[in-house]
Amino acid sequence: MSVSGRGLYDKIVDLAKRRGIFWVSFEIYGGVAGFYDFGPIGVLIKRNIMNQWLKYFVYSRENIIEVETPIVNPRVVFRASGHEEHFTDPVLVCSKCGRVYRADHLIKDVIGVNVEGWSPGEITKLVREKGLKCPECGGEFESAFNALLLFTTQIGPYKGETAYLKPEHAQGMFINFPHLFKIMRSTLPLGIAQVGRVARNEISPRQGLLRLREFNIMEVEFFFDPAEAEREVYEVIGEVEDEKVRVVTAEERIKGVEEPIEYTVKELIEKRIVKTPWLAYWMGIGNKYVKSMGIPGDKIRFLEKLTHERAHYSAQTFDQEVYTERFGWIEVAGYAYRTSYDVERHAELSGADFTVFKRFKEPVVVKEEKAYPNPGEISKIISGDKLKELLQSLYQRKPEEVARELREKGFVELAGIKLPSSCFYLKTEEVKLHGEKIYPHVVEPSFGLERLLYVILEYSYMEREDKVVLRLPPYLAPYHVAVFPLMTGKKPEHVKMVEVARSIYRNLVGRGFRALYDEEGSIGRRYARSDEIGIPFAVTVDHQTLDDNTVTVRDRDTTMQVRVKINELEKYLVEKIGLEFLI
């Protein structure tokens, strides 16, 4: 088959392997599904995608900070997050044909029993009692077990504590929220970002870079006060209020509509399409970010997840999808409204204080009923050491709580003894409240780096006269500029060209450019090689250079050349590339 006849995906995979972008890991041992190695060009492009993300989501915002937390997490972290419960599925395997079923789904469909929360042992017992067989081949089922999609390991080389590799960064930010909140002078909203590796033990990873077992996530957990969200969003919305995003709402999807409707970020908020305005804000930022990397706006859409598609922690989720030739619409980012779910779970299991003190504009005076013990009356019911003990524990309790219990039940129960209201002095006091404690809510934009890499490659891949040109935006290119001598022979002027080209190369590198020097093969071949990995500009030292200190700068996309003075080359390139590369 000719090169142009094959699919885009195949061409990208070939290019990626040939030029050192990515390839299947552990190749010499036959490869392992779901793992990819990234080569010299791949790591550079990935880092640029990451830098671009940091610029959009972190560096240009005063209230977003970045952290790095361990990949290995003790079990309790994912017990708190609900992953241990929800990320695991009870599974039944047919002993005859080997088919795997979700036990809860199958039992509900066939027997009509809801086994949610049952142990594998209980499920196995039910399957045996009811004689449930494999619906495909009629074979017996093996004992049910929980298939956990978290990678499991141990902390400590022997007899270690069970631990999991994190499947997302989120918990690292939640756990550190109380500490970081103080560092950031106790101010909301506060965004905590993290970029790096996570691992998911996928049952059957497939589709190249799109479903990996180890990959990079770029994620922000954005903590805010839901009551102030609308006001605070409007303080910063200028940047994105008119940004147009294409959305398919859950309501539309239920009706069978897949065609997105275009809204501005402001409209998403005003029409109450989003359950918190911050969701719309971050969708706007994410839309701009993805467009900045060469993805056309009309190839991006946000798909609201239906209730049953959403993760356990989410009140509303939008997937940001990009249209690909090979796989259709694929998710590159998720925007989840996690409410205070995680924060409250970690508060509960750790005992740490995750609340935020919210100061009122004016102190509020509230009347509060309080009940103080009346030892004289109590001694009529009980005496001696028992009285002493009782009084001690009574003094431990807050008078307003005691009053409430009296109000609700008519008595206070302590160590089996019921104390009527006659045992208390009841008082109504005025209390000045300066604020209240609230749990912050969280919105989470979360990007898959490798998926972005793939869609960016798809949209930048072009062929010109059977040659590959990777039209990467200049700031994503692995190198900003290539430097070539026109001739590399033995004639004195050829030797001089090499010398000048090398010195230009060294100067550019010294000034912070990523530059590539190449003198192998013909000039045309060198242009072709640099086009293939997306280098946007090529500087050539030719005969005229030796006369007047000018070089030609060739544009990758137009192949047009302009002549530039060597001492103005840096300025010229900075103008062309933009300042993005200086991150």
Next chain:
RNA sequence: GCGGCGGUAGUCUAGCCUGGAUUAGGACGCCGGCCUGCCACGCCGGAGAUCCCGGGUUCAAAUCCCGGCCGCCGCACCA
């Protein structure tokens, strides 16, 4: 995990059906040399293949059979 299809140098591929004379052929790329006044130039030379792995059938296996690994597609799964 199940089923279907596939796996030959860095890449793309011929050969497989119909087992043997092909030293596993070609193109591109790569390396060395010559040449070369701007878009994969030309010439000469060179390196590069566990024919995915293991087993079986056979006098003989890249080729046929079985198992495994990997990839793609469909199903299941994707918190």
